[in-house]
Amino acid sequence: MAVMDVDKLKARFVGREFDTSEFVVKHEDALTFARCCGETDSRYSDPEHPDYQAPPTFLARFVGRRTMPEEFPADEFRGAFDGGKLVVAHAPVPVGETLIAASQIADVFRKTGRSGAMTFIVHRMEFRDRAGTLISTVDWKLIQKEGA
Amino acid sequence: MVDFGDEFQFQPDVSMETVRTFVKAARMDFWRFTDHERARKDGGLPGAIVPGIMSQGILAAAIHRFVPGGTLRRIDTIFRAPVIVGSSPLAKCVVTHVDEDEGVAEFDLTLENEAGETRVLGTAVVSLPPTDERGDE
Numbered sequence: 001m002a003v004m005d006v007d008k009l010k011a012r013f014v015g016r017e018f019d020t021s022e023f024v025v026k027h028e029d030a031l032t033f034a035r036c037c038g039e040t041d042s043r044y045s046d047p048e049h050p051d052y053q054a055p056p057t058f059l060a061r062f063v064g065r066r067t068m069p070e071e072f073p074a075d076e077f078r079g080a081f082d083g084g085k086l087v088v089a090h091a092p093v094p095v096g097e098t099l100i101a102a103s104q105i106a107d108v109f110r111k112t113g114r115s116g117a118m119t120f121i122v123h124r125m126e127f128r129d130r131a132g133t134l135i136s137t138v139d140w141k142l143i144q145k146e147g148a
Numbered sequence: 149m150v151d152f153g154d155e156f157q158f159q160p161d162v163s164m165e166t167v168r169t170f171v172k173a174a175r176m177d178f179w180r181f182t183d184h185e186r187a188r189k190d191g192g193l194p195g196a197i198v199p200g201i202m203s204q205g206i207l208a209a210a211i212h213r214f215v216p217g218g219t220l221r222r223i224d225t226i227f228r229a230p231v232i233v234g235s236s237p238l239a240k241c242v243v244t245h246v247d248e249d250e251g252v253a254e255f256d257l258t259l260e261n262e263a264g265e266t267r268v269l270g271t272a273v274v275s276l277p278p279t280d281e282r283g284d285e
Contacts, residue, residue, distance in 0.1 A: 029173045029174070029175075032169060032170070032173035033170065033173050033174060033205060034205075034209075036161075036167075036169055036170035036202065036205075037202060037205030037206050037208065037209045038158065038206055038209040038210075038213075038239075039205070039208075039209040039212060040209070040212065040213055041209075041212035041213075041216065041217075044212070055205060055208060055209075056208060056220045056223070057201065057204050057205050057208050057223060058205075060201045061175065061176065082200050082227055083226065083227060084200070084224070084226040084227050084270075085200060085201060085204055085224075085225055085227075086222070086223070086224040086225070087204070087222070087224075088221070088222045089219075089220055089221055089222065141226075
């Protein structure tokens with residue numbers, strides 16, 4: 001992918017919401033997630049705790065109905081891999097509640113390292129409760145090696 | 149209370165049984181996480197790999213073990229290389245900054261394999277528990 005393409009992608013897609021999906025934070029899933037990760041804090045591992053909640057990184061498991069905008073050139077990113085996740089916890093993740101997540105492309109940029117040039121796509125989901133309170137922001141970095 | 153330079157580590161369970169339980173709960177039950185042979189044959193991987201979000205969850209759990217009562221505000225993880233299912237990785241945290249006035253600490257995080265190679269790395273920002281909950285004043 002040429003540098004110009006990255007600029008075009010950025011101009012066309014960054015910051016535009018392209019999907020809204022609802023997710024239920026299921027009790028069993030949240031508890032199993034916590035236990036498998038070795039969580040010992042009773043806020044996350046003990047449903048009887050007065051502040052029981054899902055682990056702060058739990059929402060990173062959700063993906064929206066669409067993972068990319070409709071007109072995004074997904075074919076050019078077929079070999080992309082998951083480069084990492086950023087979770088910003090704004091409020092406790094409520095168990096048993098429905099959250100609404102809005103997706104956008106937060107950034108597109110290019111880096112050149114020892115293994116060559118790579119294009120990064122930062123996919124962002126903002127999770128809110130029904131009252132509109134921001135619960136969590138999850139960024140997912142997709143990396144496409146150029147020429148791959 | 150944590151101080152600059154303090155370190156903590158624990159060995160998470162990334163056995164096939166635990167990873168299979170995790171991927172069912174995370175709704176990501178894919179062969180690259182649960183089938184060594186197919187991960188090698190069809191995925192070009194060294195074996196079944198631990199999902200990135202499980203590695204991230206392990207590092208969050210390490211923070212909670214290190215700072216009981218602390219609240220994770222931000223965790224940024226980079227999946228540099230695969231963590232193999234059934235291996236014996238080590239989750240490590242080191243304190244890189246403490247702001248006592250704000251009650252916040254920052255950490256560097258790594259998940260290393262048995263050879264001491266970093267597979268996942270990251271940073272975290274944590275709100276420290278109130279002084280009367282720390283039990284060390």
